[in-house]
Amino acid sequence: MSVRHFTSIRDLNREEMDYLLATARNFSEVAQRRIRKVPVLRGKTVVNLFFENSTRTRTSFEVAAKMLSADVVNFNVATSSLSKGESLKDTLYTIEALGGSLIVVRHPSPGIADLFAGWSRLPIVNAGDGIHEHPTQALLDLYTLQQHFESLDGLRVCIMGDLLHSRVARSHLFAYKQMGIQATVVAPPTLLPRGIERYVDKVAHRVSDDLLKEVDVVYLLRIQHERQDKGFIPSVREYFRLYGLRLDQVMRANPNLKVLHPGPINRNVEIDEGAADWDGTLILEQVENGVPARMAVLYWLLMGEKAGQPEEALHADAS
Numbered sequence: 001m002s003v004r005h006f007t008s009i010r011d012l013n014r015e016e017m018d019y020l021l022a023t024a025r026n027f028s029e030v031a032q033r034r035i036r037k038v039p040v041l042r043g044k045t046v047v048n049l050f051f052e053n054s055t056r057t058r059t060s061f062e063v064a065a066k067m068l069s070a071d072v073v074n075f076n077v078a079t080s081s082l083s084k085g086e087s088l089k090d091t092l093y094t095i096e097a098l099g100g101s102l103i104v105v106r107h108p109s110p111g112i113a114d115l116f117a118g119w120s121r122l123p124i125v126n127a128g129d130g131i132h133e134h135p136t137q138a139l140l141d142l143y144t145l146q147q148h149f150e151s152l153d154g155l156r157v158c159i160m161g162d163l164l165h166s167r168v169a170r171s172h173l174f175a176y177k178q179m180g181i182q183a184t185v186v187a188p189p190t191l192l193p194r195g196i197e198r199y200v201d202k203v204a205h206r207v208s209d210d211l212l213k214e215v216d217v218v219y220l221l222r223i224q225h226e227r228q229d230k231g232f233i234p235s236v237r238e239y240f241r242l243y244g245l246r247l248d249q250v251m252r253a254n255p256n257l258k259v260l261h262p263g264p265i266n267r268n269v270e271i272d273e274g275a276a277d278w279d280g281t282l283i284l285e286q287v288e289n290g291v292p293a294r295m296a297v298l299y300w301l302l303m304g305e306k307a308g309q310p311e312e313a314l315h316a317d318a319s
Ligand code: CP
Pocket: 053, 054, 055, 056, 057, 058, 128, 137, 262, 263, 264
């Protein structure tokens, strides 16, 4: 039987995207219960294999798996036999032999999730591979937007910041094409990938009040500390002056504006304190929505052909 993986948002057609978003909506109810658990994935084991630091993604996959009654193994890369020269492939085969059911992988190298998918008999979920993709982040962000806007079709989103190194932006722009979302990007030319014009409706190099009146959503990206000494921006202070989103700008913007950021945020680099803590900024809501969105992904991959309609998901049993 062929194994289904989720390594790119492009793995999903529109119907599958709608299915996952509807399933996430159904699973969100579990978090409101006194006992936050359903027996859907009893007997399954989710393995978190993170070669790069994470707060939100690793924890929310763990919470999502536990809410579905799966067991969770957080593989400790630093203390594993990888340090004795064991290869990635042999590490994967070892996890399979130990009874894992699905592997969530994060790695600093682009393409590693697809490499794992090529070797693996288990479903692989890409939790971020270098600057390539972060598909579950895009999914949870679409889910968050659906809670605030009647339709995603025609929604005007402005992505601001370091698009060149952003796996989140890459997954977003592919998803926008599927969902009919209009994309504007704002960044210094040094932080935009070559050919970006083909994927977006508008490219700008400055933030203006007019632009902030024209869009429904500002999606901010982190300025990555690890890249700041490479000459992409003159200085953090200069970046904040030209591209940091401030509360006074938000107050003059579209009155229905929402601000999103995948986290972790750098206060007073890409966003000031006032805008970060403003009511229309949905950063913690995104974190919260990461759980049902990832529950939907785990359910979809681990149920396989037994996955039913979204409204049946709460009563399913993979065992
Ligand atoms: N958004 C995101 O991927 O955050 P973490 O690096 O904390 O997982």
